[in-house]
Amino acid sequence: MPELAEVEFYRRKWDAAIGQRIRAVELHARKRIFRETNTRELVSRLVGARLISSHTRGKQMLFHFSGDATLGIHLGMSGALRVEPANFEPDKHDHLVLRQRQRALVFRDPRQFGRVRFHHGDVAADWMRRETPEISDRRFDQQFFDSFLQRHRRAPIKAVLLLQSGFSGIGNWMADEILWRAKIRPNRKAGALNAARRSALLRETRFVARESLRVIGREDRQMPKSWLIHERWSASGKCPRDKTKLRRATIGGRTTAWCVRCQR
DNA sequence: CAACCTGTTCGCCA
DNA sequence: ATGGCGAACAGGTT
Numbered sequence A: 001m002p003e004l005a006e007v008e009f010y011r012r013k014w015d016a017a018i019g020q021r022i023r024a025v026e027l028h029a030r031k032r033i034f035r036e037t038n039t040r041e042l043v044s045r046l047v048g049a050r051l052i053s054s055h056t057r058g059k060q061m062l063f064h065f066s067g068d069a070t071l072g073i074h075l076g077m078s079g080a081l082r083v084e085p086a087n088f089e090p091d092k093h094d095h096l097v098l099r100q101r102q103r104a105l106v107f108r109d110p111r112q113f114g115r116v117r118f119h120h121g122d123v124a125a126d127w128m129r130r131e132t133p134e135i136s137d138r139r140f141d142q143q144f145f146d147s148f149l150q151r152h153r154r155a156p157i158k159a160v161l162l163l164q165s166g167f168s169g170i171g172n173w174m175a176d177e178i179l180w181r182a183k184i185r186p187n188r189k190a191g192a193l194n195a196a197r198r199s200a201l202l203r204e205t206r207f208v209a210r211e212s213l214r215v216i217g218r219e220d221r222q223m224p225k226s227w228l229i230h231e232r233w234s235a236s237g238k239c240p241r242d243k244t245k246l247r248r249a250t251i252g253g254r255t256t257a258w259c260v261r262c263q264r
Numbered sequence B: 001c002a003a004c005c006t007g008t009t010c011g012c013c014a
Numbered sequence C: 001a002t003g004g005c006g007a008a009c010a011g012g013t014t
Helices: A004-017 A039-046 A142-151 A157-161 A172-182 A195-216
Strands: A024-027 A051-057 A060-065 A069-074 A080-085 A094-099 A103-108 A115-120 A247-251 A254-258
Touching: A004 A051, A004 A060, A004 A080, A004 A103, A004 A195, A024 A039, A039 A069, A039 A115, A142 A157, A142 A195, A157 A172, A172 A195, A172 A254
Parallel strands: none
Antiparallel strands: A024 A094, A051 A060, A060 A069, A069 A115, A080 A103, A094 A103, A247 A254
């Protein structure tokens, strides 16, 4: 499931563990999820360390532990974080288990498009750093937005919205939602949007990011009925505005749903 | 049984 | 050198 707001939702699941010591770490170093990660160091540094804090940068989660240790988790397409009782027994897709006295912190990812990283030291590793401003950041302004679209002017706007180097945390359903709200056809070239439409697109990008973060924090997380997300999966999906049957096609390498009537 | 999937990275090409 | 695009990664679900 994981895009911006869901990543935030999963990150918070491990908040229950803050301040507590890790007593044991269980993983299988050969799994793809640990590609290019020093798992021996991960285990040796995390055992005995306390979880101090965590945050997200786009879809990347960062968990900070005592002793300058940072665990990075990316959920990929099918990843999830859970908190389980102390006697939890992992199955084959539970790739990482951090055991505390009262609970087990679990990372599960059947498809293993996600990734577990580890870094020790007070100087940040490349994967922890990020030049890209978050959508909510003041630096994500019209100037940044316009120059990013200009740089990718030959690509369809849908594909541009999926580039994490500009739209931190935006994924497939959010991109469709943003374009639908801004009434822009997903296959329109990014460089073909005039100033008024770029302004609308920035506004709707901020709106969708802010609203999904606000709503998805709750356990019964459902976006409002009026949102495109409820219609975009079924073949019979209709535009929430004018009830036109949605069109579906692959744009920017992903399945895209849009309304041919109100998106131009 | 086949098609499909809320993500990223790589190699090829323009 | 930079950007666009299709393929590959893998297993569960429809």
